[in-house]
Amino acid sequence: xxxxxxxxxxxxxxxxxxxxxxxxxxxxxxxxxxxxxxxxxxxxxxxxxxxxxxxxxxxxxxxxxxxxxxxxxxxxxxxxxxxxxxxxxxxxxxxxxxxxxxxxxxxxxxxxxxxxxxxxxxxxxxxxxxxxxxxxxxxxxxxxxxxxxxxxxxxxxxxxxxxxxxxxxxxxxxxxxxxxxxxxxxxxxxxxxxxxxxxxxxxxxxxxxxxxxxxxxxxxxxxxxxxxxxxxxxxxxxxxxxxxxxxxxxxxxxxxxxxxxxxxxxxxxxxxxxxxxxxxxxxxxxxxxxxxxxxxxxxxxxxxxxxxxxxxxxxxxxxxxxxxxxxxxxxxxxxxxxxxxxxxxxxxxxxxxxxxxxxxxxxxxxxxxxxxxxxxxxxxxxxxxxxxxxxxxxxxxxxxxxxxxxxxxxxxxx
Amino acid sequence: xxxxxxxxxxxxxxxxxxxxxxxxxxxxxxxxxxxxxxxxxxxxxxxxxxxxxxxxxxxxxxxxxxxxxxxxxxxxxxxxxxxxxxxxxxxxxxxxxxxxxxxxxxxxxxxxxxxxxxxxxxxxxxxxxxxxxxxxxxxxxxxxxxxxxxxxxxxxxxxxxxxxxxxxxxxxxxxxxxxxxxxxxxxxxxxxxxxxxxxxxxxxxxxxxxxxxxxxxxxxxxxxxxxxxxxxxxxxxxxxxxxxxxxxxxxxxxxxxxxxxxxxxxxxxxxxxxxxxxxxxxxxxxxxxxxxxxxxxxxxxxxxxxxxxxxxxxxxxxxxx
Numbered sequence: 129x130x131x132x133x134x135x136x137x138x139x140x141x142x143x144x145x146x147x148x149x150x151x152x153x154x155x156x157x158x159x160x161x162x163x164x165x166x167x168x169x170x171x172x173x174x175x176x177x178x179x180x181x182x183x184x185x186x187x188x189x190x191x192x193x194x195x196x197x198x199x200x201x202x203x204x205x206x207x208x209x210x211x212x213x214x215x216x217x218x219x220x221x222x223x224x225x226x227x228x229x230x231x232x233x234x235x236x237x238x239x240x241x242x243x244x245x246x247x248x249x250x251x252x253x254x255x256x257x258x259x260x261x262x263x264x265x266x267x268x269x270x271x272x273x274x275x276x277x278x279x280x281x282x283x284x285x286x287x288x289x290x291x292x293x294x295x296x297x298x299x300x301x302x303x304x305x306x307x308x309x310x311x312x313x314x315x316x317x318x319x320x321x322x323x324x325x326x327x328x329x330x331x332x333x334x335x336x337x338x339x340x341x342x343x344x345x346x347x348x349x350x351x352x353x354x355x356x357x358x359x360x361x362x363x364x365x366x367x368x369x370x371x372x373x374x375x376x377x378x379x380x381x382x383x384x385x386x387x388x389x390x391x392x393x394x395x396x397x398x399x400x401x402x403x404x405x406x407x408x409x410x411x412x413x414x415x416x417x418x419x420x421x422x423x424x425x426x427x428x429x430x431x432x433x434x435x436x437x438x439x440x441x442x443x444x445x446x447x448x449x450x451x452x453x454x455x456x457x458x459x460x461x462x463x464x465x466x467x468x469x470x471x472x473x474x475x476x477x478x479x480x481x482x483x484x485x486x487x488x489x490x491x492x493x494x495x496x497x498x499x500x501x502x503x504x505x506x507x508x509x510x511x512x513x514x515x516x517x518x519x520x521x522x523x524x525x526x527x528x529x530x531x532x533x534x535x536x537x538x539x540x541x542x
Numbered sequence: 543x544x545x546x547x548x549x550x551x552x553x554x555x556x557x558x559x560x561x562x563x564x565x566x567x568x569x570x571x572x573x574x575x576x577x578x579x580x581x582x583x584x585x586x587x588x589x590x591x592x593x594x595x596x597x598x599x600x601x602x603x604x605x606x607x608x609x610x611x612x613x614x615x616x617x618x619x620x621x622x623x624x625x626x627x628x629x630x631x632x633x634x635x636x637x638x639x640x641x642x643x644x645x646x647x648x649x650x651x652x653x654x655x656x657x658x659x660x661x662x663x664x665x666x667x668x669x670x671x672x673x674x675x676x677x678x679x680x681x682x683x684x685x686x687x688x689x690x691x692x693x694x695x696x697x698x699x700x701x702x703x704x705x706x707x708x709x710x711x712x713x714x715x716x717x718x719x720x721x722x723x724x725x726x727x728x729x730x731x732x733x734x735x736x737x738x739x740x741x742x743x744x745x746x747x748x749x750x751x752x753x754x755x756x757x758x759x760x761x762x763x764x765x766x767x768x769x770x771x772x773x774x775x776x777x778x779x780x781x782x783x784x785x786x787x788x789x790x791x792x793x794x795x796x797x798x799x800x801x802x803x804x805x806x807x808x809x810x811x812x813x814x815x816x817x818x819x820x821x822x823x824x825x826x827x828x829x830x831x832x833x834x835x836x837x838x839x840x841x842x843x844x845x846x847x848x849x850x851x852x853x854x855x856x857x858x859x860x861x862x863x
């Protein structure tokens with residue numbers, strides 16, 4: 129029997145080990161620590177892959193925030209203006225790569241702080257790294273509460289998803305009080321099987337449990353993130369014959385599910401996809417099928433603050449993009465981190481972390497107008513509710529004090 | 543008295559041991575970033591060499607090895623969350639993966655060639671979908687290790703030691719009767735069976751051994767990253783890259799998978815850190831794969847051997863007359 133094809137030669141064993149050794153020796157023995165003549169900020173975002181639609185927006189807004197600072201001569205740190213060097217990497221929407229790249233930025237590129245990614249599952253993977261190296265980390269794209277409170281180095285500008293759900297329930301409750309919807313509303317609750325989805329589910333469930341006369345959850349199901357086909361799930365939704373359809377989904381899943389929902393001719397008195405619905409990408413992809421969906425984003429250009437109007441105009445003029453909630457939170461995340469560096473007056477990780485923990489960012493464009501982090505590291509800001517109207521119009525419908533139009537309830541049958 | 547000359551058989555192993563020692567002592571002279579790179583390469587080496595036992599030696603091309611990484615990773619995280627020391631979970635990870643490999647192998651090895659390969663893809667996807675759909679895996683969000691369960695130096699040493707052990711094991715296997723039987727199966731399964739080789743038993747053995755090794759690597763991966771999710775550890779792209787590494791380096795050889803792993807693991811993460819070259823690793827691997835398929839099915843090692851042979855035959859070469 130001729131075994132020569134698979135029998136290794138005598139040189140292969142040492143060659144194999146030498147290759148491993150080569151990998152080790154190809155790295156510099158001790159990476160030179162760059163001088164602190166610039167502020168090195170790392171960012172790992174899903175610029176390509178499944179989360180690229182919003183990841184790309186995060187990239188644009190983060191770069192815009194840094195450019196603004198650099199164009200103004202740099203960031204004030206300890207009485208000196210320093211240029212901000214943004215090292216932005218793409219994790220291709222892959223959680224394992226995401227964590228590895230954060231590690232690369234910290235261990236090899238020696239960044240002073242890191243801006244986290246978008247998507248709770250990617251941020252979950254990244255968020256273990258800052259603790260390991262003792263480097264401040266601020267995520268602008270993860271609202272799942274389980275990410276926060278584990279490490280003193282991890283901060284986030286998105287308020288908890290559970291609060292998002294509660295806000296939506298309060299909005300619905302107000303519609304009942306106003307007589308637009310009748311008591312005893314039956315809810316079909318459908319959530320992605322992520323921490324994000326679980327938080328939304330908890331918010332709805334807890335509220336319904338506390339208000340049994342007004343709400344009952346009659347269907348409570350979860351689905352796989354980026355599921356290929358939603359028709360089986362929506363068939364069960366149809367069979368549940370609920371009054372309200374409440375779903376929590378990522379942008380891609382929202383587009384696929386709402387397309388299937390429309391094709392199947394489903395109808396509910398009110399429907400929401402959590403934070404999705406007002407997104408330009410969704411409206412472009414689905415057109416009139418998104419009309420009357422209500423959504424609770426972490427920001428809206430309809431917020432009645434002068435700084436929001438000014439920033440929206442500035443952003444549109446500079447980038448040609450009408451900002452969505454993710455542009456705003458990405459921008460505010462970068463701004464909060466850079467403000468903390470200035471407040472710290474030094475590039476030492478402990479000082480930046482301390483400044484983040486006690487940050488009170490005035491004139492914030494986020495709801496509430498002030499950005500600060502709670503003890504867990506997660507910002508606790510109010511939510512707004514918007515509703516899509518025909519013709520591409522969006523109205524802010526909650527809170528009442530800030531509304532730009534009346535909510536349409538129940539949704540007219542098409 | 544002159545020292546006894548080192549035999550040609552011993553020298554390679556002395557060099558291997560020396561290189562291994564240097565790698566294990568690397569934390570004394572390399573910075574953390576470089577150690578991370580070595581860790582990545584060692585992880586790739588384990589995956590590629592382990593796959594090579596079944597795919598290279600026995601010629602059974604499986605594209606479902608991420609399932610074993612996931613089994614190892616989840617075994618460790620789930621037990622660590624129950625309070626078990628993560629390193630004590632490694633034997634159980636290996637055992638569970640080996641049992642799963644046998645259970646899957648029993649029906650799958652009834653098929654040959656591309657039919658077997660398609661089944662492995664199906665099994666791996668089924669495992670991913672199952673893991674994403676059940677709650678004990680944390681669903682699509684995955685699970686995090688309990689706080690305080692991480693020490694990089696221990697993890698680094700374990701990963702490098704495992705990589706060295708896997709290289710040594712595959713070398714030993716290739717020289718053993720077991721390896722000879724796998725080679726016979728790869729070359730002509732019917733002829734091998736006619737010679738009395740129970741092909742199913744040997745293929746199951748190779749599958750179980752390689753699965754166990756990959757699962758231990760998966761456990762160490764989970765300990766290092768402190769987080770696992772079905773989308774990461776059961777990812778089809780991961781299964782594909784496990785196959786790509788040995789194919790590019792040289793399937794069925796000892797150095798080939800190591801070479802493929804070094805190129806793949808090191809270049810991929812380095813290129814991702816250069817925004818302009820972000821996607822170039824896909825072109826590099828695609829290009830290398832096309833070149834290998836078209837011109838040198840034995841990979842870079844085969845090309846090296848061909849070049850070395852032509853140099854030896856050239857005038858002035860060692861084989862020149």
